[in-house]
Structures are given as structure tokens and as C-alpha cells.
Amino acid sequence: MEVQDTTKVRLLEAAGEEFACKGFDAARIRTICERAGANVAAVNYHFGDKEQLYVEAVLVAHRCGFEGEDAVQAGPVAPAEQLRGFIHDFLCRVLAINDPEDWRHRLMLRELLHPTTASDVLIREAIRPKFERLSGILRRFCPDADERKIHALAFSVIGQCLHYKMARPVAERLIGPAAFAALDLDYLTDHITSFCLAALGSRPPRNPEGEPVADRVEVEAAP
Numbered sequence: 710m711e712v713q714d715t716t717k718v719r720l721l722e723a724a725g726e727e728f729a730c731k732g733f734d735a736a737r738i739r740t741i742c743e744r745a746g747a748n749v750a751a752v753n754y755h756f757g758d759k760e761q762l763y764v765e766a767v768l769v770a771h772r773c774g775f776e777g778e779d780a781v782q783a784g785p786v787a788p789a790e791q792l793r794g795f796i797h798d799f800l801c802r803v804l805a806i807n808d809p810e811d812w813r814h815r816l817m818l819r820e821l822l823h824p825t826t827a828s829d830v831l832i833r834e835a836i837r838p839k840f841e842r843l844s845g846i847l848r849r850f851c852p853d854a855d856e857r858k859i860h861a862l863a864f865s866v867i868g869q870c871l872h873y874k875m876a877r878p879v880a881e882r883l884i885g886p887a888a889f890a891a892l893d894l895d896y897l898t899d900h901i902t903s904f905c906l907a908a909l910g911s912r913p914p915r916n917p918e919g920e921p922v923a924d925r926v927e928v929e930a931a932p
Contacts, residue, residue: 717755719745725766729815733763767827770813788849793902803874850909869901
């Protein structure tokens, strides 16, 4: 079903551009509606008010264009496979937008640097469930670890994934755009998974060339 030309979608796109450029306080509903080719009353009809429109725009930006759901692995799954699945899904969202000028990228950076009440909704509905899922996976590797250790491990995994978004402008200048582009989804998934497994005391199998093969992991948690 075609939804790209609906008023609601046009409003979200226009609002994303306006909020990313000016922030919540300086953005104007009238300007957003002019961008979207919509009546001012359409904001109240579809979103309720300016604040809810902003929250929806931030949630869209967080998804970063990734329309799929987190992969659900059927049957008994080794902890290392679960970890790889999480990293793959997380990177899909982080790497989905390659254009730093895209409003989704700019709005998320703005919200991360200057959190608003939208962050409360973002954390509750999108971030916390994923963080708890990751913590549960890491708990399988470290069943005796306290909460502080699990939190530090989780942030270490997340930090590696986010690095390729947050540090991109500097990284491209450091190694060149072509070399940075070579760090694609599959490569980074395998690299970060292998790196994390090593830190957790596990080791992925290797192919005949001696390279880690993290997508066929059958590793038990380290004692």
C-alpha cells in the first residue's frame, strides 16, 4: 500500500527537517505545514500537538530508516549467536543512513547532545527494551557478574556500534572515504562480534585463512 504521499508522512518529513535545523523551541508549526503542503490543523488531527509531533519525529529518526524487526532466532540459540544477532540488528539502524545531512541523522545528534522530554519516550519505548535484551545476552556469558559489570559490558558493545556513526566525519578524513565504506554491515558485524567474544572469554571458530567466522558460532560461555 502506498503511504509516501499521505499527509501524516509529509508532516513527519517536514517536521524532521524543521526540528533538525532549529530544535524544538525555535521550530514553527506554520513553517512545518507549509513544507508539507498541509493545513495547520492537520498537526493537531494527526499528532495532537507540537510536542507529540516532535516525539514522533525523534522515534522515526531513531529507527534510521530500518523498517525490519529485530531478528527472532527460533529454538535453542548459543549466546554468541544471540550476541551476533543483536550487533547485526543494532548496526542496521546505526548504518542505515549514510548521508550526514539527512534530517534523521541531524535530529538524533541534536537529541543526544541536548535531550528533551522526547528522550524519555525514546528510552522507554525503543532503547530500554533493546538494552535489557543485550544485558540478558551478556548475563549468559557472565552469570555471576554484578549489575555494574553487565552495564559496562553492554555500553562497550553499544559504543563500538555507535562509533561508526558518531566518528564518521573524522574517520573518513583519517583513512579515506573508500576505506571507511569498506567497513560495511557484514564486516563490522563479524568484527565487533569477534572482538566482544574475545573480551568475554570466548573465541569464534576460524576459516581456513585463519579469519574469525562469527556467523556460525557454537561457543559455550566461558567458565
